Amino acid sequence: MSDQIGWEERRAPSLDEMDEIARKAFGNLPDAFKSLCDGVVIKVVDFPDDETLEEMEIESPFDLLGLFRGLGLAQGAFPDALQTGQMPNMVWLYRRPILDYWAEHEETLGAIVSHVLIHEIGHHFGLSDDDMERVEAAAG
Template identity: 60%
Template sequence: MAEEALDTIPAELLAPVGNLVIHVEDFPDEDTEREMELESPFDLLGLYRGVDLTRQSVADLRGGPDMIFLYRRPILDYWCETGEELPAIVRHVLIHEIGHHFGFSDDDMERIETME
């Protein structure tokens, strides 16, 4: 489903993404839960890990590719609670995390979404 969602994102948005790796896991790991100060592992649907484009430099030594994590169980729980279409939720979370890759904050993306 994540691959199908990725295929629906316009090529011009994905062109600068490069070697972004997408992982699907059941839940965030314990370190992520602590770092994000989550009350529950169901509180996080997705996460971007890496250096966003606004902070990347050709002089930087990169330790590995940037990654997006999609958390299956929290996404499914959200789907059950809201009744929204599951592919639309996955696509929304994926686009949100790609936005972090571009350096957008949660507030930036919320403003963009309200403009639609």
């Protein structure tokens, strides 16, 4: 039996490659949803920092796949926040926990990244889980 997809040559995506996957997932979001994301920064790192883990009372860094940091629209954020000295709204995607999740589930890596991205951006808008599921379905 031949290995048609060449797994023996594959390696886990780097931070830059994971960032590319996230940018593609963002690009596939519905236009109406994307247009509301002006100013949201997407950042891919290997793990959440110790401060984040302590603040969220998370024991293992593998337990957090992504995080929204900032003031979302649900909290009254406004587009000119940078002019006030406020840090930009950010979505953090954690590469190693995402890869760990991917290894244990039947979903594609792209689908997982898209799900985490939509979920974290959804916090920016104060969306319900049902709302986020509709966005995810529209993103394909």
